Amino acid sequence: MTTVRQFQVTFDCAEPERVARFWCEVLGYVPPQPPDGFASWDEYNQTLPEDERDSWFACTDPNGVGPRLFFQRVPEGKVVKNRVHLDVRVGTGLVGAERLAALTAERDRLIPLGAVEVLLQEADEVNESCIWMNDVEGNDFCLD
Template sequence: MATTFQVTFDAADPRALGEFWCAVLGYVRDAPPEGFATWEEALTAWGLPEERWNDRNAVSDPDGVGPRIYLQKVPEPKSAKNRVHLDVNVSEGLRGAERAAKIRAEADRVSALGATLVTESSELGEFWVVMQDPEGNEFCLQ
């Protein structure tokens, strides 16, 4: 039996961080529950005060291949290095200079979305870039 899982992020702004990951990964925000045209309509119907509408968010791979990302609001900022991080493979099948160029181009693209480049690394013929999302969570482009 295959086990499914989601990746959960603590966030100061779940909606904005979800939009960032949608743009990076080609994901989409989860649709509102059946019977509701929008999340705002659903949250209003459930009686959730508007100031709590950004307490959580979820985004998913529209093809159903990648894991769902769940984002939950927390009051404290990130304070240490991640113990787990995402590796985003943007250079499948490429090697050498072509691979490095593809990864650097993707680093430029996600930087324009609000990410920060931390470092470029190479070892044993591999090349990757360590980045931080807009809330400081590390991830790698490989």
Template sequence: MSLAGTDVTAVVREVQVTLDATDPRALAGFWRAVLGYADDEPPAGFDTWEAALEAWGVPPEERGRAWALHDPTGSGPRLFFQRVPEAKTTKNRVHLDVRAAPGLSGEARMAALEAECERLVALGGSRLRRVEADGADEGIIVMADPEGNEFCLD
């Protein structure tokens, strides 16, 4: 698609990353631990999400259909987890790169990535493969969250 000759005014937009899940709250718990994010607070006037959902008449079987996290520093995107009936079946076309070794290179970088990989496996993630540096790019570790969504330790 070409935008040449088109008058386009760029507007900076905030983004939210949405992840499909069979158990949104559990998957959010994994990503909360990975990223240091926090659960979104319940709406004003409610002490808990459960109290809000009860007041709004949401049936108990529907109360686990979504969960959200945010970066407590305000710099990262909000993560929204939504229940879907089907399991993941193919490779992600979009994935997260978790910056676990910024500023490091060589063996120090890979050692930091390996340490973070061990921590995330203990939380329920899966190691898929290690990709070695090739001269143009530094090495990474490809992982999957508990529901199979791929991400990279970078």
């Protein structure tokens, strides 16, 4: 019998805290508390060597259900389409116009946060509607 393991999803990015805070807003996640002895992440960062400051950030599901998201700074930018992306399930159980309305409402909430719509895929005979989007650093995700 296979054991189910917890996992985290890791994002490569240029500005870990900025991207993490975007995803907190999208998913209702929260940043972790700063390490013991520090009142804030800024205070903690000031104790690190300069090249390690702001090199990572994380966020978690406050209900403990979803995976931890980890954001790490990398020197290179995104060049091609992600091979893995998140599907944000806002239309689960909905079909047709009702589903499309839920997806577009969520899209409209996320655009002021820095998300960009790439493609609206409207329902056909086989698939329901979904919206392909980019986060604040161009990482692909779908409203599904």
